[in-house]
Amino acid sequence: MNPHASTNGQLSVHTPKRESLSHEEHPHSHPLYGHGVCKWPGCEAVCEDFQSFLKHLNSEHALDDRSTAQCRVQMQVVQQLELQLAKDKERLQAMMTHLHVKSTEPKAAPQPLNLVSSVTLSKSASEASPQSLPHTPTTPTAPLTPVTQGPSVITTTSMHTVGPIRRRYSDKYNVPISSADIAQNQEFYKNAEVRPPFTYASLIRQAILESPEKQLTLNEIYNWFTRMFAYFRRNAATWKNAVRHNLSLHKCFVRVENVKGAVWTVDEVEFQKRRPQKISGNPSLIKNMQSSHAYCTPLNAALQASMAENSIPLYTTASMGNPTLGNLASAIREELNGAMEHTNSNESDSSPGRSPMQAVHPVHVKEEPLDPEEAEGPLSLVTTANHSPDFDHDRDYEDEPVNEDME
DNA sequence: CTTCACCTAAACAATT
DNA sequence: TAATTGTTTAGGTGAA
Numbered sequence: 026m027n028p029h030a031s032t033n034g035q036l037s038v039h040t041p042k043r044e045s046l047s048h049e050e051h052p053h054s055h056p057l058y059g060h061g062v063c064k065w066p067g068c069e070a071v072c073e074d075f076q077s078f079l080k081h082l083n084s085e086h087a088l089d090d091r092s093t094a095q096c097r098v099q100m101q102v103v104q105q106l107e108l109q110l111a112k113d114k115e116r117l118q119a120m121m122t123h124l125h126v127k128s129t130e131p132k133a134a135p136q137p138l139n140l141v142s143s144v145t146l147s148k149s150a151s152e153a154s155p156q157s158l159p160h161t162p163t164t165p166t167a168p169l170t171p172v173t174q175g176p177s178v179i180t181t182t183s184m185h186t187v188g189p190i191r192r193r194y195s196d197k198y199n200v201p202i203s204s205a206d207i208a209q210n211q212e213f214y215k216n217a218e219v220r221p222p223f224t225y226a227s228l229i230r231q232a233i234l235e236s237p238e239k240q241l242t243l244n245e246i247y248n249w250f251t252r253m254f255a256y257f258r259r260n261a262a263t264w265k266n267a268v269r270h271n272l273s274l275h276k277c278f279v280r281v282e283n284v285k286g287a288v289w290t291v292d293e294v295e296f297q298k299r300r301p302q303k304i305s306g307n308p309s310l311i312k313n314m315q316s317s318h319a320y321c322t323p324l325n326a327a328l329q330a331s332m333a334e335n336s337i338p339l340y341t342t343a344s345m346g347n348p349t350l351g352n353l354a355s356a357i358r359e360e361l362n363g364a365m366e367h368t369n370s371n372e373s374d375s376s377p378g379r380s381p382m383q384a385v386h387p388v389h390v391k392e393e394p395l396d397p398e399e400a401e402g403p404l405s406l407v408t409t410a411n412h413s414p415d416f417d418h419d420r421d422y423e424d425e426p427v428n429e430d431m432e
Numbered sequence: 433c434t435t436c437a438c439c440t441a442a443a444c445a446a447t448t
Numbered sequence: 449t450a451a452t453t454g455t456t457t458a459g460g461t462g463a464a
Contacts, residue, residue, distance in 0.1 A: 267441095269452095
């Protein structure tokens, strides 16, 4: 796995003091430093030597709201990876059992190792009161303290809060998965029925902007949704209605008559106008991450952000299968950073130059009776083979009978 | 408590 | 005529 996933590493970073300590222990090695680059999620700052790295670490990644939030994201990334690993190990075990031991032991090896612990933890965590969040990122002072105390604080609590692990393939949880593995990241939303942490407006805009001509027909937008997000392969009637609704409602979406009929374009100016409002609410992103159950949404955004960092080179290749997620992620990353900035320095501006992605607003995460047995949800990227990434776009995934999220 | 941004549902008109 | 596309209205949630 990736070394960054080390919770310890992350946490240690949070405390400048500890930082120096670990430094002493490991003279010139640091999980967050490699190849002359800061490996802090989303940083990648070039640091000629270890000293400058430490300097950079302490100045740029000090114990503040942003770092704290990023740390949480990283924790979730790790957790998801562990879950994934546990699943795959189980699968591997089953495969081996099947091939070697054959029928003898029908039950493969439900012993996902210690990883299981993480699973159980999350499960119980999700069941636990989701508001045992001690820190309030919004208040740099308070939150920091606990963090400094050690991993336990952040880990446990945030894990609980984040409790994303009840990754049922329900449509209501924005359970990101993440990974340092870029490929997987990009494929995540495509394969996992996880609700993307973006508003419809943002998604629509993204879809349109991604098109060569910056314009799409309604149907093309639909296709983009289903192509990019497994989540939107269900309950089509619902989200399609929402898409249309958004197109009509927001002034930032302009309908243009075209040969093909009519296409939708984005009025960036209008879209930007909306941002200031959201920006003001940005700080909430951080807060959300730990205060309400809505946290998972923004967290996802953050997660995406972190993933984006890693995938930048990938999604920049327009030729790639789906640079979209990357873009989304990067956009969100900016959003996240922006939010952070705003948190520290309020009234900056309506930042027109910043990414327009308004992912801050969570797509409501409705509480869903979590289902412990987490079924064999498609969570597993590998497992989701049933959702062929290259499914027929023209074939809409109309409401499947399976809409357990409908009360 | 109010406002705001979002989401979902649904009615209905216009097009295809 | 049926399906699709657009427009509107209404109700509900959560955050500020």
